[in-house]
Amino acid sequence: MKTRAVRLYGANDLRLEEFELPEIKEDEILVEVISDSICMSTYKCAILGEKHKRVPEDVYENPVIIGHEFAGNIIKVGEKWKHQFKPGTKFAQQPALNYKGSMASPGYSYKYFGGDTTYAIIPPEVMELGCLLNYEGDSYYEVSLAEPMSCIIGAFHANYHTKMGKYTHYMGIKEGGKLAILAGAGPMGLGAIDYALHCDRRPKLLVVSDVDDTRLKRAQKIFTQEEAKKCGVNLIFVNTKDLKDPVRHLIELTGGTGFDDVFVFAPVKAVVEQGDKILGRDGCLNFFAGPTDTSFSGEINYYNVHYASTHIMGTTGGNTDDLIESLRLTEKKKINPAVMVTHIGGLNCVAETTLNLPKIPGGKKLVYTHIDMELTAIEDFKEKGKKEIRFKKLAEIIEKNNGLWCAEAEKYLLENWK
Known part of the structure; x- marks a missing residue:
C-alpha cells in the first residue's frame, strides 16, 4: 500500500513524498498514523542529518521517516502478535527503544517507521521491548503528547535527595x-x-x-x-x-x-x-x-x-513506565497535555515547520497526517474564521475550552479537513 510521509535525506533535507510500503512480515504491525507532535529533538535531527547519533550514515540512499510523538490506529497485525494487538484499536508507543545497545529510534532511524506519515510499519523490537501500548482514550493528540509528558515525568522521578x-x-x-x-x-x-x-x-x-x-x-x-x-x-x-x-x-x-x-x-x-x-x-x-x-x-x-550537598543532573526522555503514567493520568483527566499546544497543522507543513522550529514562537506544534493545512496558531483561528467557516467553528470550540485544544476540536478537524 502507499503512504505519504516526510522523510530525511540529510542535513536540512526533508521531503514530503508518496511511496510504497512493503507487505508486513509475521513479526511486524501495520498502523495508520493520525497525529504527531513536532519535537525540538526532530529539529536537531533534521539540521544534523547523518551527523546525528541516531540517524543512519546512508540516510541519503535510505531516507528515514521523521517524527516520534505519534498516535493512531492498528490496521494489520502479524501472526506473532495477534494474541496481544487487534486491528481497529488505538495505539501509543515509546520511542526510546534502546534495543540491544542500539540507538535506533522511530523518527530518526527507520525507513518505514516514524510519526510524520499516513501509514507506518512497526518493527518487532518495539513489541519485544513492550514499547507498543494499547490505548483506550477518545483522542489521538493526548497520545501524541503523552511522549513529551513522559519526559517531564521521568525528570521528576530522576531527581534525588540525600x-x-x-x-x-x-x-x-x-x-x-x-x-x-x-x-x-x-x-x-x-x-x-x-x-x-x-x-x-x-x-x-x-x-x-x-x-x-x-x-x-x-x-x-x-x-x-x-x-x-x-x-x-x-x-x-x-x-x-x-x-x-x-x-x-x-x-x-x-x-x-x-x-x-x-x-x-x-x-x-x-x-x-x-x-x-x-x-x-x-x-x-x-x-x-x-x-x-x-x-x-x-x-x-x-x-x-x-x-x-547540592547536586546537578540531567535527563533526556522518559521510559515506558513514565509513558504509561502519562497516559493513565491523562485518561483520568488529572493532567491535560493540551496546555503545551499552540499550533495546529497538516502533513504538508511538517518539513518547513521542523526546519524553522526555533524561530516559530509559542508551544507545541501538533500535526494531523491525513490532512493538508498550513501551520496555524490556535489564537489565530478566530481571525481566520472571518473568511473560513471551518476556522470559525474551531475558534468557537476552543473558546469554550479556555483557549486549549481538545477532543471536540480534534473530532471536528478530522471530519472537515481533507
Missing part, C-alpha cells in the same frame, strides 16, 4: 518541598507545572520564572493560583527579565532557604548558573533542556557541592 551520613539516593522531587521551574512558561515548562500540581508527590511552593510576558500571561490563565491552592501548592509566577537581582528575589520567595528542586528548561548559560545559585541545602538541579552546542557549559558553586 541524608547526611547515609549513602542512599532518595528518588523524586522533595514532597512538600520548594520547587522552581526556570524558563518555565514554554510548552515543556507548562507540562511540568501541570504535573507538579496534579501528581502524587507535590511541592508546597512552586515558582515559575520566564522573561516573556506573553508566555507568562498564558501560563497564569491556564494555571490559576486558586487551582494551585486546591492542590496544596503555592504557585508564583515571576518575570526575571527586569529584576535587578533575580537570584536574591527568587531565594527570598523561599524564605531564604533556597529551593529543594530546580528544573532548567532552556539551554542558556545564565539560566543554568541562576539555577545553581538558588539551590538550598541538598538541592537538586535538573538540566532538562538539551543544547545543540556540544561545548555548552556554565559555572557551578563547588563550595556548595562540598558543604551543602
Whole structure:
C-alpha cells in the first residue's frame, strides 16, 4: 500500500513524498498514523542529518521517516502478535527503544517507521521491548503528547535527595518541598507545572520564572493560583527579565532557604548558573533542556557541592513506565497535555515547520497526517474564521475550552479537513 510521509535525506533535507510500503512480515504491525507532535529533538535531527547519533550514515540512499510523538490506529497485525494487538484499536508507543545497545529510534532511524506519515510499519523490537501500548482514550493528540509528558515525568522521578551520613539516593522531587521551574512558561515548562500540581508527590511552593510576558500571561490563565491552592501548592509566577537581582528575589520567595528542586528548561548559560545559585541545602538541579552546542557549559558553586550537598543532573526522555503514567493520568483527566499546544497543522507543513522550529514562537506544534493545512496558531483561528467557516467553528470550540485544544476540536478537524 502507499503512504505519504516526510522523510530525511540529510542535513536540512526533508521531503514530503508518496511511496510504497512493503507487505508486513509475521513479526511486524501495520498502523495508520493520525497525529504527531513536532519535537525540538526532530529539529536537531533534521539540521544534523547523518551527523546525528541516531540517524543512519546512508540516510541519503535510505531516507528515514521523521517524527516520534505519534498516535493512531492498528490496521494489520502479524501472526506473532495477534494474541496481544487487534486491528481497529488505538495505539501509543515509546520511542526510546534502546534495543540491544542500539540507538535506533522511530523518527530518526527507520525507513518505514516514524510519526510524520499516513501509514507506518512497526518493527518487532518495539513489541519485544513492550514499547507498543494499547490505548483506550477518545483522542489521538493526548497520545501524541503523552511522549513529551513522559519526559517531564521521568525528570521528576530522576531527581534525588540525600541524608547526611547515609549513602542512599532518595528518588523524586522533595514532597512538600520548594520547587522552581526556570524558563518555565514554554510548552515543556507548562507540562511540568501541570504535573507538579496534579501528581502524587507535590511541592508546597512552586515558582515559575520566564522573561516573556506573553508566555507568562498564558501560563497564569491556564494555571490559576486558586487551582494551585486546591492542590496544596503555592504557585508564583515571576518575570526575571527586569529584576535587578533575580537570584536574591527568587531565594527570598523561599524564605531564604533556597529551593529543594530546580528544573532548567532552556539551554542558556545564565539560566543554568541562576539555577545553581538558588539551590538550598541538598538541592537538586535538573538540566532538562538539551543544547545543540556540544561545548555548552556554565559555572557551578563547588563550595556548595562540598558543604551543602547540592547536586546537578540531567535527563533526556522518559521510559515506558513514565509513558504509561502519562497516559493513565491523562485518561483520568488529572493532567491535560493540551496546555503545551499552540499550533495546529497538516502533513504538508511538517518539513518547513521542523526546519524553522526555533524561530516559530509559542508551544507545541501538533500535526494531523491525513490532512493538508498550513501551520496555524490556535489564537489565530478566530481571525481566520472571518473568511473560513471551518476556522470559525474551531475558534468557537476552543473558546469554550479556555483557549486549549481538545477532543471536540480534534473530532471536528478530522471530519472537515481533507
